[in-house]
Amino acid sequence: MGTLRDLQFALQLKIEELRQRDTLIDELESELDTKDELIRRLQEELDRHKATVSLPGSSAASAAACSAQSEDLHPANRKTVISEPFTLDPVTLTMVSHKSYEKSKESQSLIQSSFKKKRPVEGPKEKSEPS
Numbered sequence: 138m139g140t141l142r143d144l145q146f147a148l149q150l151k152i153e154e155l156r157q158r159d160t161l162i163d164e165l166e167s168e169l170d171t172k173d174e175l176i177r178r179l180q181e182e183l184d185r186h187k188a189t190v191s192l193p194g195s196s197a198a199s200a201a202a203c204s205a206q207s208e209d210l211h212p213a214n215r216k217t218v219i220s221e222p223f224t225l226d227p228v229t230l231t232m233v234s235h236k237s238y239e240k241s242k243e244s245q246s247l248i249q250s251s252f253k254k255k256r257p258v259e260g261p262k263e264k265s266e267p268s
Contacts, residue, residue, distance in 0.1 A: 139147075240248070
């Protein structure tokens with residue numbers, strides 16, 4: 138049997154090992170929470186995209202009736218697209234890998250010159266007041 142000092146040393150080693158495991162568990166739980174949030178956001182985005190593809194309820198019936206009437210006049214297929222602004226959050230951006238492609242000198246100079254060109258910005262048009 139070991140001495141009291143040996144047992145205390147072994148106990149300290151086990152306590153330190155448990156602390157390291159707890160730290161690792163905390164890090165993994167944090168990473169899991171981040172990924173859960175990313176999954177939730179992507180699921181919401183997917184739901185929005187699915188909603189844009191199919192029209193809900195009575196709107197679909199009225200849209201079908203309108204398209205049937207206009208089909209006689211215009212045989213082209215038409216679809217209604219309802220969209221919300223697409224924004225990427227920093228968490229999503231860090232999860233996405235970015236590829237870099239080699240560009241020729243000519244391509245690089247064209248890209249640089251396009252950034253340097255100044256485009257006129259149109260302001261709001263003023264309404265003339267009736268006299």
